[in-house]
Amino acid sequence: MKIHRLPPIRSTLRPNDHPYMNGPWTPQHEEVTATDLTVLEGEIPHDIDGVYLRNTENPIHQPLGRYHPFDGDGMVHQIDLRRGTVSYRNRFVRTRCMVAEQEAGRALWGGLMDPPGVSLRPGFGAHEGLKDASSTDIVVHAGVALSTFYQCGEAYCMDPETLEPLGLAPWVPLDGISAHPKVDERTGELLFFNYSKYPPYMHYGVVDRQRRVVTYTPIPLPGPRLPHDLTFSEHYTILNDFPVFWDEELLKSRIHAVRMHPNLPSRFAIIPRHGSAADVRWFEAEPTYVLHFMNAYEQGDEIIMDAYFQDNPTPGALAGAPPGFEHMMAYLDEQSFRPHLRRWRFNLRTGTTREEPLDDRILEFGTINQQYAGRPYRYVYSSRTEPGWFLMTGYVKHDLQTGQSWELNLGPKRYASEAPFAPRIDAKDEDDGYLVTFVTDENTGTSECVLIDAKRFSEGPVCRIALPHKISSGTHSHWAARPFLARAT
Template identity: 70%
Template sequence: MKVDRLPKVRTSLSPTNHPYMTGAWTPLHEEVNAWDLTVLEGAIPTDLDGVYLRNTENPVHDPLGRYHPFDGDGMVCQIEFKDGAATYRNRFIRTRCFEAEQEVGASLWGGLMDGPGTSKRPGFGAHGSLKDTASTDIVVHNGEAIATFYQCGEAYRLDPLTLETLGVAAWAPLEGVSAHPKVDEATGELMFFNYSKAWPHMHYGVVDASGKRTVYQPVPLPGLRLPHDMAFSEHWAILNDLPVFWDQDLMARDIHAVRLHKGLPSRFALVPRQGGEPRWFEAAPTYVLHWLNAYEDGDEVVLDGYFQENPIPRPLDSAPDGHGHLMAYLDEHSFRPKLHRWRFNLKTGETTEKHLDDRILEFGMFNQKYAGKPYRYAYSTTSKPGWFLFNGFVKHDLETGQSWSIDLPDGVYASEAPFAPRIGAKDEDDGYLISFLIDETKGTSECAIVDAQSFAIVCRIALPHKLSSGTHSVWAGREMLRE
């Protein structure tokens, strides 16, 4: 393996025993380019062509208050495949906030768990005082990678091949872009939403294949909500109003404490994709971090996602002192997400719903060629109890109900694993899952390639350094990129 190490960023981070700044979440501060990567097992498929991009949080400076992993500075790690070879690189996202803190050599903004007055400068997000780290999701649209923030941020553009930060997306509104914009590869459109404390509390937008914003409309809510993700079908964008949001009385004192508001249902807005009056549907109360896919089936719109059975969990007794609340909200085994299906009947206005699996599952992926269309295969992650760490994968055949699992060895943790179609693919599951792995037992990281049909790891590639665990990722085939 050949490695070119770039000049180090300025950091003031002190030694710590914080559970999400140690172990698999130990921050990575070096930036590198690497090639001639060492293949540890199998061979790199010659029919894999494109890039895997994974976003994550890497804190660079000591926090001003209590650290939450979503406060960390955004870093994108990338592996590119072409002609049976692979190259690797990683870069911090040079947001306005990252650059400002590099100038002063210290943190300027408080985080999700901090009270009013912690931040030294005005900030971003629905809070209004957070650092826009662009560290949550990443998608590829119009030849560019778009990195987004946990709440509502500016939407940062990157070159998906070089990882150079290209600035804020021109189409992003002042109200910001929420964590999970969606790209329809069939039309080239990007759909997004945002939310804020100010009426109408939510907006929906569309950006066309050339990067021009063509739709931006209010979707009024009864008050501030905390939607995290959205979905789309052929004719509808699906937004949500879920009964888990900040306590209104405490918010009057600038305290952002999330509560389950009993007596309120879950509500779903089906908005015509090119704008128009939403149609609202009600369902059982829950919170959903991530949706899988949606599609139209006769008079019904079908939506798949991860229904939380316990969205406001009790603090974890097993957590290190002072971290029980934080760790419970990051532990899937505490809030218990289950693969779930909602069906919205456009004629009757009724909703039917059910679990599709009783296991704890989240962070789902599928073949993006089937986004907004009927699909058969879904790929979810499993997690280590007590932790925000992925320890395996589950493939579902949604037609037959069959499923297959990959369980990683103890101490090995995965990244979100998007589906990469092989060149010339004929079937929906004809391709690979790509993931970065962290081996805590060896202190190393590697890239794993999973054959989606046999559902087995067929290639492992050594990476030049140990990564920090991460959040979301994307696969972009060569046709999605600008050379």
């Protein structure tokens, strides 16, 4: 393996016993480019060509207050697979906050678990005092990788092949964009939303393949909400208003306490892709919260939508957690909020909603073949996690047509992220390709890239490729086939 290391960054982080700064979450500060990677098992397929990108949180400086894993500075890890060859690189997302803290040589912002007064400077994003770490999601749109932050940030651009920084996305509105923007590979459009504490509380937008905002409209809500994701069908976008949001009375005192309001329904806003607020139709459903949506498509008078329904969106303290972390870890424990794969049917003619469970297992962080996004599809690849730690330990493949499913476990103390689907070159059908992920192995203190043949799912990895260093645990990732890496002009 040939490794080129970049100059080290300035870090003031001290050894500590914080549960999300050790073990699988041990921060990685080293930036490298590596070639001639070692293949640990199998061989690199020749029928795959593109890049896998994964965002992770890596705190650089000693926190001002209580650290939450979502506070860590964004770092993008990439593996480039080119018809049998492979290379790896990783780079920090050089946000304005990260650059300012490098210049100061210390942390300047508090985190998710801290009151606004902890921060020494105002935030650059839409939410007061909170650092835009750009550490949540990563997508490729019009040949540019976009790194985003879940609480509405600025969206940082990178070259998806070299990871060179390309600055801020110039089209992002004043209120920022939230994770997770969605790319429709068929049209080349990117769909996004943002939210704030001020009326109308949400906006929705569409960016075309030339990176121009062609739709931007308010989506009026009754008050501040906490949306996290959206989904789309061929002609519509689906936004949400869930009954899980800040306590309104405490918010007046700038206390951000999330509450479940069980007397309120879940509401879904269905808007034509290039529609306005006047075109929104609201559909009510059972109270819940959805962290991530899978897909939606149109069938007759209905829009069919699949997502992860939470049985217990606001769990209590997690038993057995380290002292002081009981409540934070409960919200990071899928066994506590209990998400299950569910289907909603919105009837555009009658205005009614029907719901049906698709699986009773605890599942989240799913992926699909993105060539089928917004259209009828058959396969979903969901992640399973270890109780208490938000660590992904395996996957479940669902055939939504037959109801069959297959499960794959990565083995003890081996932790991955959501695994995007990478279609084979000249793929013949929907599951003709690979799942790609990075795995951190706590047994050996190493990390690797794993490829799973989706048609031979239960057989396990067909290829394992050693990475040059151990990487921190992460959640969101993206696959971009080579044709999508060409920039729009």
